[in-house]
Amino acid sequence: MPRDRDEPAAVRVYTVCDESKYLIVRNVPALGCGDELGTLFSTYGPLEECKPMDAEDCEEYTDVFFIKFSQVSNARFAKRKLDESVFLGNRLQVSYAPQFESLEDTKEKLEVRRKEVLVRIRSTAGSRTEGLSQYSLGQGSSSGNSHHQMSSNKRIFWFITQLLT
Structure with missing residues (x-):
């Protein structure tokens, strides 16, 4: 059955384990x-x-x-x-x-991905830290949800950087 032109195409998402050489x-x-x-x-x-x-x-x-x-x-x-x-x-x-894949192939693939993520996090750490530092407990959006989301993002970012260092 043909899809409508206005309907977006389906997208398949792959995890690190799905991808392979x-x-x-x-x-x-x-x-x-x-x-x-x-x-x-x-x-x-x-x-x-x-x-x-x-x-x-x-x-x-x-x-x-x-x-x-x-x-x-x-x-x-x-x-x-x-x-x-x-x-x-x-x-x-x-x-x-x-x-x-052999066990070595899988280990290599996961290590390469870990390094890619670490580089991305470190390259955006400066810009994200500057943007996140604007939000303190008394500042930010008038919406309580936005403030909670920003605090949650700070915690997640800190946790990821601790895991990868």
């Missing part, structure tokens, strides 16, 4: 175009592997490919750009494949 690409035309597919995906970062998955069920005249990036961020970018894009006449279906 391993991707499964479905609906690839069965034309022996693995090299071209690898070239397309390598524009988003270095690939470690790009190979057909013979054990996967797929539609007639299509193939399924396994792609491994060297970094999760490259796979994330490639998935965002290439999922639902047209490749040789077929609309690609790109999905994460965290089931192929």
Whole structure:
């Protein structure tokens, strides 16, 4: 059923555990175009592997490919750009494949994400602290809820920075 133009598109949210440097690409035309597919995906970062998955069920005249990036961020970018894009006449279906991760891959992925969050928090700490310091118990919005929310945000920000340092 087609959706209305005014209706916003559905959005899928991924957690750190859902994302992976391993991707499964479905609906690839069965034309022996693995090299071209690898070239397309390598524009988003270095690939470690790009190979057909013979054990996967797929539609007639299509193939399924396994792609491994060297970094999760490259796979994330490639998935965002290439999922639902047209490749040789077929609309690609790109999905994460965290089931192929080793324990070391998962540890590395979580450590990289922890560092990214820490950098973001530290880079915005100055601007947030300045903005939050304007609100004291006697100041702020006339709404009690806004003041309570701001105090709650201060506590959460402090707690996160304590966890990450």
